[in-house]
Amino acid sequence: MVQNTHKSSNSSDGETLPQLISPKTLAYIHQLLQDRPMFLYFENDIELRFYAKRAEEYRRLLALGKLLFLSLYGIIAVAAIAIFPETVMANDLFIFKYVLTPIGLLLLLVLLLADNPLFQRHYQWLATPVSTLILFCVILASISPFDSLFSQHAAYDVMIIVTIISFGLRVQFPVCLLIVCLAAILTILTTASLNWKIDWFKFAHFYGLGSAITLLIVALIERQDRFAFLQELLVAHQTVELDRLNRALDRMSREDPLTALANRRAFDDSLNQEWERAKREQQSIALLYMDVDFFKLYNDTYGHNIGDVCLRRVGQTLKQALRRPADLAARYGGEEFVVLLPNTNADGAIDVAQRIIKHIDALALPHSRSKTAPHVTLSIGITFTTPQKQSTITEFLAKADSALYKAKENGRHQYQMEV
Amino acid sequence: MGDMRHLTLESHLRSLLNGLSQDNSAGTFAQNLLYTKPLAVHFRPDIESAFLVKRNLEFSLIFKVASFLWLLLYVIILTATYQKFQYIFTDKSYFIWQSAFFSTGLLIFLGGIFAFLPKTHHFIHQYVVAPAMTLLLYQLLIGSIAHSQHEFSSYASYNVIIAMIIAVNSLRLLWQKSLFILACSSLMAYATAFINNWQIPLLPSLHGFVLIAIVLINIAFFIERRERLSFLNEILVEVKSHELSRINRHLITIAREDALSGLANRRAFDDTLIIEWDRARRDEQAISLLFMDVDHFKLYNDTYGHSAGDDCLRQVATAIKKAVLRPADLTARYGGEEFVVLLPATDGLGAEEVAERILRTVDTLAIPHKRSLVSYHVTVSIGICTMLPNDKNNIALFIENADAALYKAKTSGRHCFKHYMDPSVHNNFHFRH
Numbered sequence: 128m129v130q131n132t133h134k135s136s137n138s139s140d141g142e143t144l145p146q147l148i149s150p151k152t153l154a155y156i157h158q159l160l161q162d163r164p165m166f167l168y169f170e171n172d173i174e175l176r177f178y179a180k181r182a183e184e185y186r187r188l189l190a191l192g193k194l195l196f197l198s199l200y201g202i203i204a205v206a207a208i209a210i211f212p213e214t215v216m217a218n219d220l221f222i223f224k225y226v227l228t229p230i231g232l233l234l235l236l237v238l239l240l241a242d243n244p245l246f247q248r249h250y251q252w253l254a255t256p257v258s259t260l261i262l263f264c265v266i267l268a269s270i271s272p273f274d275s276l277f278s279q280h281a282a283y284d285v286m287i288i289v290t291i292i293s294f295g296l297r298v299q300f301p302v303c304l305l306i307v308c309l310a311a312i313l314t315i316l317t318t319a320s321l322n323w324k325i326d327w328f329k330f331a332h333f334y335g336l337g338s339a340i341t342l343l344i345v346a347l348i349e350r351q352d353r354f355a356f357l358q359e360l361l362v363a364h365q366t367v368e369l370d371r372l373n374r375a376l377d378r379m380s381r382e383d384p385l386t387a388l389a390n391r392r393a394f395d396d397s398l399n400q401e402w403e404r405a406k407r408e409q410q411s412i413a414l415l416y417m418d419v420d421f422f423k424l425y426n427d428t429y430g431h432n433i434g435d436v437c438l439r440r441v442g443q444t445l446k447q448a449l450r451r452p453a454d455l456a457a458r459y460g461g462e463e464f465v466v467l468l469p470n471t472n473a474d475g476a477i478d479v480a481q482r483i484i485k486h487i488d489a490l491a492l493p494h495s496r497s498k499t500a501p502h503v504t505l506s507i508g509i510t511f512t513t514p515q516k517q518s519t520i521t522e523f524l525a526k527a528d529s530a531l532y533k534a535k536e537n538g539r540h541q542y543q544m545e546v
Numbered sequence: 547m548g549d550m551r552h553l554t555l556e557s558h559l560r561s562l563l564n565g566l567s568q569d570n571s572a573g574t575f576a577q578n579l580l581y582t583k584p585l586a587v588h589f590r591p592d593i594e595s596a597f598l599v600k601r602n603l604e605f606s607l608i609f610k611v612a613s614f615l616w617l618l619l620y621v622i623i624l625t626a627t628y629q630k631f632q633y634i635f636t637d638k639s640y641f642i643w644q645s646a647f648f649s650t651g652l653l654i655f656l657g658g659i660f661a662f663l664p665k666t667h668h669f670i671h672q673y674v675v676a677p678a679m680t681l682l683l684y685q686l687l688i689g690s691i692a693h694s695q696h697e698f699s700s701y702a703s704y705n706v707i708i709a710m711i712i713a714v715n716s717l718r719l720l721w722q723k724s725l726f727i728l729a730c731s732s733l734m735a736y737a738t739a740f741i742n743n744w745q746i747p748l749l750p751s752l753h754g755f756v757l758i759a760i761v762l763i764n765i766a767f768f769i770e771r772r773e774r775l776s777f778l779n780e781i782l783v784e785v786k787s788h789e790l791s792r793i794n795r796h797l798i799t800i801a802r803e804d805a806l807s808g809l810a811n812r813r814a815f816d817d818t819l820i821i822e823w824d825r826a827r828r829d830e831q832a833i834s835l836l837f838m839d840v841d842h843f844k845l846y847n848d849t850y851g852h853s854a855g856d857d858c859l860r861q862v863a864t865a866i867k868k869a870v871l872r873p874a875d876l877t878a879r880y881g882g883e884e885f886v887v888l889l890p891a892t893d894g895l896g897a898e899e900v901a902e903r904i905l906r907t908v909d910t911l912a913i914p915h916k917r918s919l920v921s922y923h924v925t926v927s928i929g930i931c932t933m934l935p936n937d938k939n940n941i942a943l944f945i946e947n948a949d950a951a952l953y954k955a956k957t958s959g960r961h962c963f964k965h966y967m968d969p970s971v972h973n974n975f976h977f978r979h
Binding site: 199200206210279280282283286287290291294296326328330332333336337340341343344347348350352355356358359362368369372373375376379380384391392427430431435459460461462465519524525528532538 | 630641700707708750757762768772776779780782786787797800801815852881884896945946966
């Protein structure tokens with residue numbers, strides 16, 4: 128029985144793998160990796176896959192970072208209240224009501240919704256508004272007119288938050304830019320309506336300049352990330368390719384190229400295996416050894432190409448004549464074929480031989496110079512045995528050979544048995 | 547390290563990756579790490595050095611643009627500071643800030659020059675960037691704590707943070723080196739402040755430096771981890787590409803090679819025959835074909851068994867190949883016990899020489915064949931056909947005539963050759979020998 132090294136028996140090779148990359152996409156990937164343009168977008172569905180990957184990283188980040196974010200918030204909030212109690216409570220608990228609390232609530236919201244699959248897939252829809260609002264709250268604290276030292280510390284927090292949003296959240300560059308700008312706009316509108324006096328110079332420094340530098344670096348890193356993602360896609364593709372080629376290689380080394388039957392080597396391996404099994408289980412194993420009658424004359428008459436066609440059709444017919452999955456047809460030599468029938472006794476073997484002869488006759492491949500029939504015929508030698516400890520495969524083969532010789536001597540176009 | 551001076555960073559990285567692509571253990575290593583995805587992604591030495599060269603290369607690629615941007619940043623801050631705090635540039639009591647501005651400007655200027663000298667980039671990235679950054683940060687730090695009550699001091703602290711972001715994220719340094727820069731500069735600043743008895747503002751330094759440093763280093767750690775994992779992917783791509791081309795070459799070989807004898811197989815022969823026939827036709831040269839098989843091979847198999855038969859064929863194939871001397875000549879296994887030798891640009895005489903040589907070489911093997919009706923050892927019979935391709939003949943005829951010549955050799959007693967010379971080659975055709 129021909130051993131398949133991989134299990135994809137019901138599908139053609141390679142197509143059992145999850146995603147395949149079309150050749151056009153593959154060429155696109157190679158082109159990008161070679162040119163290394165200053166870009167930030169992929170064409171077609173690569174962008175979708177990249178987004179999905181980022182979404183997964185975001186999910187993992189939230190899963191791991193829940194505690195970190197909460198602790199960071201906790202430290203800052205507690206420190207703020209402990210060190211600047213009057214500021215926090217100033218102006219009717221402004222900082223407390225409109226900065227500390229909203230941020231806490233927003234964080235809780237994110238952590239609650241983090242496990243929701245809808246938000247996992249479209250993570251930027253959750254991350255963007257929440258980050259914008261949190262950033263806005265902290266900016267408000269940093270430009271609040273209550274205490275300049277407090278504001279300075281809040282400014283540090285603004286820069287920390289911008290860093291975390293840009294580098295840590297895995298949102299994409301345009302989204303980062305959007306968040307930073309939106310937060311700024313919200314701030315400007317709010318302070319206008321609150322009538323606060325803002326030190327715009329300072330704000331431009333720690334927020335404008337600081338964010339610009341951060342965003343620039345984010346753009347660079349995202350570009351790196353994208354190239355890395357392309358590499359990932361390539362690896363996945365190459366793995367599939369290698370698998371497919373390896374299987375093709377394996378198949379080629381076990382297959383006779385002309386007839387697509389098993390080749391000699393594959394047959395020898397199977398014979399060894401089945402012999403051992405028959406010996407273990409004390410079952411009868413049968414072998415049909417056959418060749419095409421007057422094949423040399425056939426070649427001489429019709430030419431080698433037609434000879435090849437004849438062999439191919441004989442091979443096909445043999446394959447079709449076999450019923451059980453364990454039965455193996457192989458091309459043994461030039462015009463010689465074998466059929467291995469495990470777990471088969473004399474009657475079973477004769478049955479198969481008769482069937483084969485009948486089917487080959489039915490092919491009616493014209494053979495004008497055959498001395499037995501006007502068409503191509505086979506002679507078959509049959510042998511069967513239940514292998515004992517001292518039996519050898521060589522003897523087994525010799526008996527089949529001898530049986531074939533008998534069939535030839537007896538006029539060909541028949542089967543003979545030897546035991 | 548020595549020969550790196552002669553290679554560009556790009557070619558150095560390429561040669562390292564090529565070396566790794568042929569190392570299957572590198573592929574396995576990468577695969578394992580990518581599977582386990584540990585927190586600390588630790589490379590083995592050869593992969594680590596390739597990774598460092600890649601980092602070097604990335605720095606080199608952005609150095610020019612980066613130095614321009616640093617210059618831009620510097621000019622913005624300088625101009626803004628001058629606008630608002632003009633006196634700190636003239637008043638001698640603020641010399642710490644003046645020196646900070648000056649040394650920063652100097653560093654950026656020098657960086658700008660070296661950015662245009664690619665050969666220095668490796669050295670600069672490896673040995674100069676970290677100390678330079680440490681000094682710069684140190685200057686900015688003492689600048690922010692020197693006159694801590696001054697209004698400019700808060701701006702100075704923002705500059706420190708900006709410098710930290712640049713240092714940790716854009717210089718392509720390993721996170722440990724970044725941590726080292728931050729630690730050294732802060733310790734130096736602390737020492738200076740201590741010596742000069744400055745009052746160190748505790749809260750701003752904890753918040754504006756330490757906390758930010760912690761956040762930045764954390765982020766740098768995870769970014770580097772991600773980059774290390776994707777570098778492993780890069781290595782896998784190299785390894786697998788190499789493997790793929792190897793297998794493809796192997797497949798091509800298998801498709802053209804006869805497994806038993808190692809000679810070209812029938813398909814390869816058919817393809818080559820077409821090419822050589824066309825060439826002979828174009829060049830108007832004679833082409834010869836030797837068609838041969840092992841005498842009484844079936845009897846040999848019956849006598850000695852099929853494995854011995856295979857072995858015999860293998861030896862005969864080797865002998866035939868040995869007798870065929872020119873690289874342009876093709877020896878192939880045509881069928882079960884049939885072999886062919888294609889001799890381009892060979893006339894009758896040359897073909898017969900080869901045939902004679904083959905007969906003798908096979909005889910020398912002296913493979914015992916007790917049931918041969920010809921001799922006590924294995925022999926071959928050869929049919930030769932020599933033709934000059936023209937309008938009156940074709941490949942089918944070529945083979946047919948060689949086959950007919952072989953038939954004649956067999957009927958003449960085997961262990962010999964018979965030669966069919968096509969009319970195209972000589973004015974009269976005849977069988978020679």
